[in-house]
Each structure stands twice: as C-alpha cells, then as structure tokens.
Amino acid sequence: PDHPLSRFLKAILLLLTGNTLQAEELYHLALRQETGSPSALFGYALALQMNGKYKDAIRRYNDFIDIYEDQLSDPNQEDLVDLAYEFLRLAEEGFSKPPRWKRVYSHAIMNDLGL
Numbered sequence: 001p002d003h004p005l006s007r008f009l010k011a012i013l014l015l016l017t018g019n020t021l022q023a024e025e026l027y028h029l030a031l032r033q034e035t036g037s038p039s040a041l042f043g044y045a046l047a048l049q050m051n052g053k054y055k056d057a058i059r060r061y062n063d064f065i066d067i068y069e070d071q072l073s074d075p076n077q078e079d080l081v082d083l084a085y086e087f088l089r090l091a092e093e094g095f096s097k098p099p100r101w102k103r104v105y106s107h108a109i110m111n112d113l114g115l
Contacts, residue, residue, distance in 0.1 A: 004033035
C-alpha cells in the first residue's frame with residue numbers, strides 16, 4: 001500500500017528479517033511522506049548503514065541528532081539519541097551492522113511513524 005504507515009511497518013519487518021535494500025527503499029518513501037518522523041529517519045539511517053552507504057547514513061544520523069536531541073533525550077535511560085551517536089561512530093568506522101541493533105525497536109517511538 002502507498003500509505004506511509006504501511007510502508008514504514010513493512011520496512012521494519014524487512015529490516016528485522018535481513019532484507020535491508022527493500023527496507024531502505026520503504027523507509028525512504030515513508031520519510032518523504034512523513035518528513036517529521038523521528039522513527040522513519042532513524043530507521044532510514046540504520047538501513048543505509050546496513051547497506052554499506054556510510055556517508056549517507058552518517059548524514060542521516062547527524063540530521064536525527066540535530067533535529068531530535070533536545071526532544072528525545074532522557075538522562076535516566078539509554079535513548080535513541082544515545083544510539084544515534086553510537087551508530088554514527090560505527091558508521092564512521094565502516095561497521096555495517098551495529099552490535100545489538102535490534103534494541104532500537106524496543107523504544108516505543110520506533111514502533112510508530114511519529115504520528
């Protein structure tokens with residue numbers, strides 16, 4: 001379906017099942033329709049990194065940090081901003097699969113489209 005939420009949910013499933021190229025495409029389409037979605041932006045950055053597109057992933061992680069650092073930071077727990085910094089560093093070092101990357105999806109914000 002063409003609805004951004006449908007694309008987003010399918011992108012999550014594709015990424016979790018190792019279909020990273022398809023996930024990247026769907027995250028990108030969802031993000032183009034829902035430009036204010038932190039979950040789509042983070043997912044897109046992760047998919048880019050997992051596909052070895054480090055320069056693009058680095059740019060998207062930096063976008064995520066610049067836009068959402070103040071909104072999403074929680075000093076009492078690991079949050080998506082912490083993970084964005086960690087994954088950014090790993091992308092800079094050329095790691096395509098951050099350790100325990102699936103933990104991203106334990107954060108509630110990653111399971112919706114920011115709607």
